[in-house]
Amino acid sequence: MPQTRPELTKEEIGKTAGIIQNARPAYGALIDFYSEVFMAQAQSRANISLPPILIDPALLALKLENGMPLIDPAQFLIDPVQVSLLLKKICDLAVALAPKLANTGEKLGTALTNNDLDPEPVFFALLDNQNVEKTAKMIDIPPDELTFFAFSAMAPAIQSCGAQLSTYLKDAPELKKGYCPICGSHPEFAFFDQDGKKFLMCSLCAHEWLTLRMGCVFCDSTDKNDQHYFFSNEEKEYRVYLCDNCHNYLKLVDLRQLNRSFFPKLEQITTLHLDYKAQEKGYTNATKKGRK
Ligand SMILES: [Zn+2]
Ligand SMILES: [Zn+2]
Incomplete structure (x- = not known):
């Protein structure tokens, strides 16, 4: 759904x-x-x-x-x-x-x-x-x-x-793509829901859609050698996915680890330290590069 x-x-x-x-x-x-x-x-x-x-x-x-x-x-x-x-x-x-x-x-x-x-x-x-x-x-x-x-x-x-x-x-099959099924924009954020399903949130219209658990949402690469993520023990609710094929990164919130209301826009601006870390490692934010 x-x-x-x-x-x-x-x-x-x-x-x-x-x-x-x-x-x-x-x-x-x-x-x-x-x-x-x-x-x-x-x-x-x-x-x-x-x-x-x-x-x-x-x-x-x-x-x-x-x-x-x-x-x-x-x-x-x-x-x-x-x-x-x-x-x-x-x-x-x-x-x-x-x-x-x-x-x-x-x-x-x-x-x-x-x-x-x-x-x-x-x-x-x-x-x-x-x-x-x-x-x-x-x-x-x-x-x-x-x-x-x-x-x-x-x-x-x-x-x-x-x-x-x-x-x-509503009744359409899930496309599970890396772009917004409504407006075609890049995702701004990802999250795991309570069942561990991976969703993306549109950077423009804030629509949320189901996506594949594995692989890069920006370039569709599924090569395991290209896909990594990092997280910190102090903030287990966040992960940052890195792709060595297209060199983009994506932040993710694991709602199973979150003990407060989830307001994605707020999470986005209070995790800038993770953006800096990903950018230090040489990865870029596809959302900022415009539309797919
Ligand atoms: Zn959208
Ligand atoms: Zn990629």
């Missing part, structure tokens, strides 16, 4: 953030910022009302038969008013809580307030996989930070489309 994880409430996100913060004080400031962003996203998601994305039955059958994703990311719907409101909120949070992003938060927030920037074309350009360098230059902020802010603001809308589209996969 395709997974649609029940949304954590604002309170649950706050509680889980507190538990992780106690266990890993080094992430304190980062968690302060991101948990506020996640709570603002949860709030925004509750206000979103988008029409369903409809797929013609003949096209759906063709896509399922050929293992193709249901849509292209450019087809995701967003509510520009809600997304713009959230974008402004995230700018304010960055100014208050994220020293490294405060400058961008300030400039972007001011440009939005003064109507110097229409955010709508930025959202649609990013969904269409175009770069936003020109706009970033116009308000003198780094393009990757504009991308981060805009995607954070669009996340609730994209995820709500993903949840709606997942109903099309």
Whole structure:
């Protein structure tokens, strides 16, 4: 069955953030910022009302038969008013809580307030996989930070489309591929569920899908000599998979070892030490390289 994880409430996100913060004080400031962003996203998601994305039955059958994703990311719907409101909120949070992003938060927030920037074309350009360098230059902020802010603001809308589209996969056979069956994006994260089944979570729409237990999800290599993982005894709930064929890595959470609520986005940002370790070993993050 395709997974649609029940949304954590604002309170649950706050509680889980507190538990992780106690266990890993080094992430304190980062968690302060991101948990506020996640709570603002949860709030925004509750206000979103988008029409369903409809797929013609003949096209759906063709896509399922050929293992193709249901849509292209450019087809995701967003509510520009809600997304713009959230974008402004995230700018304010960055100014208050994220020293490294405060400058961008300030400039972007001011440009939005003064109507110097229409955010709508930025959202649609990013969904269409175009770069936003020109706009970033116009308000003198780094393009990757504009991308981060805009995607954070669009996340609730994209995820709500993903949840709606997942109903099309309800009776379809599991493809167990390394790309999202809904939008074709790379996974951001993997996890073992309580039965030890391996799932991937989409970096764009947050859809979760079953995948093969063995082999690299990025290059499909199943050569045992190429596949390794590392973990630490202090953090048995995490593993990092490394592939010597394509040199990508993937973080995994083992839910059987986790004694708190699982909020994947929070796990993702509080395991940056594992990203550094994998990158030190010479592996890269395929998610950051764009779409498959
Ligand atoms: Zn997806
Ligand atoms: Zn690989």
